[in-house]
Amino acid sequence: MDSAVSYKCPCCGGTLVWNSKKQQMACEYCDNTFTEEQLKEILDLESSETTESEMNWNVTDETAVENQMEHMKVHICQSCGGEIVGDENSVATECVYCGSPSIMTENVSGVNRPNYIIPFKLDKKKAKEALKGFYQGKRLLPNAFSSQNHIEKITGVYVPFWLFDCDAQASVTYDATKVKLWSDSNYDYTRTDYYKAVREGKIGFEKIPVDGSSKMDDNYMDALEPYDYKQMTEFSPNYLAGYFADKYDVDAKESIPRANKRVKNSAEKKFKETVKGYDSVVAKNSRVNVQNGDANYTMFPVWMLNTKYEGKTYTFAMNGQSGKMVGELPTDKGKFWKYLIGISAAVFAVAQIAVFII
Structure with missing residues (x-):
């Protein structure tokens, strides 16, 4: 079994979690806050002064061996010693016994360690308020859905994303038209002239987001964009405390087709802006060659909210940085x-x- 990391307050021993308002690690009990640098200095000092005893027990837990579940892992909570069961992709979760946030360090180390992270800026209260605001103005929404239903579950999740950088050499052919209308005393006339417009050139792309989780709805994740990359920072496990997270289960190579599609659509749209003076412009053929492609593993903040209505579960997602909400309504x-x-x-x-x- 693997150990799960839980950050403890140096002052009172309480659990530390990431506070989205203060943008620091905060104690849930004594309200003290610590920057990442302060916490690192304290932890380094404690580790240099503490020697862990070796206590080896030559006992085989045959029951645990027999009941091992495929693709599942068991971790030990550092607060209460309870067993935390998660799948092979679990990164951050909480103990079912004491509720302490725990981080599976083996899933955020080496090749599994993200390059960057965008920390949560909005808390659970803001997510609830955003959902109520999302209901407003929806004329066809059942009255009972907004007035009587309750949020069944709300979870802050760091979703794994791949950010693709590349240069693209593109050649796009557009079908364009010009329409002229006129009339005389007897008839109305319409004349349509057809043209072909060709655009070629090189265009660069930075940080094209593609979510790396098969559990997340791609349409929801795309709809939550954009994220402000100015607030993106180098990854640290501290940001995960108090939230859930999975490492990617769709790797960069598997994500390339979606990245290519976004490059193609963006190139066609950008070149189309240069085709002016026509009444209609439609991309007919395009050829896009990607060069110097690279991908960075990143985590984005997302609030997931679930509510039930007439036996059906409705899922909503909110951008944990901007507050943008998406979801299906009855x-x-x-x-x-x-x-x-x-x-x-x-x-x-x-x-x-x-x-x-x-």
Whole structure:
């Protein structure tokens, strides 16, 4: 079994967690705060003064061997000694017995260690407020969903991401049109001229995000963008304290197709901005060659919120840095038909008025 790391307050021995408001490690009991540098100095001093005793027991736990679960790992909580069971990708979690946050150091070391991290800026309270704000203005949302339902679970998660840098040599052909309209006393005329526009050039990309977790919905993760990379910092396990995290289970090589798709779409969009003077412009063919490609392993902050309504679970995700919220909402069928009938009636009334004027 592996050991899990839990950060302790040097003053009272309480659990230290990352405080998103103060941007420091904070004690849940005595409210003292510590910068990463201060905590490192204290831990280095303690480790130099403490010698751990060796206590070897020649006992084989046959029951544990027989009950090993494939792809699962057992870790020891440093606060209470309880066993924490997690999958092979678990990085940060909490003890089910004492609730202490724990970090599986073997999953954030060596090749598994992220290059960068964007720390949480918004806390759980902000996530709850953002969800209520997300409900507002949704005309077709059932009244009971927003007034009676309760958040079943809210979890702060560091999601593994790959940030791709590359240069791209692109050649894009666009189909473009110019439309001219005119009339005489007898007819209305439309003339459409068709053109081909070709754009070629080199374009550079930095920090194209692709999530490296198969557990996360790619559409949700894409919709949470953008993140402010100015607040990105070198990775330290301290930031994980008090949150959940998994290491990537989709590696950089497997993520390349998604990165390529984003490069292609972005290149087509950027070159399209130079095709001016037409009424319509559509990318027809494109050829994009990626050069000098590189990827950096990074962790992004995400709040995951779950709520139930009529037996169905609805999942929402919030950018833990900006507060942007995404998710699927239920639709009140009664409100939907009333809304549709109302629109149809309004369109019919306008048509009647137009006929009367004519």
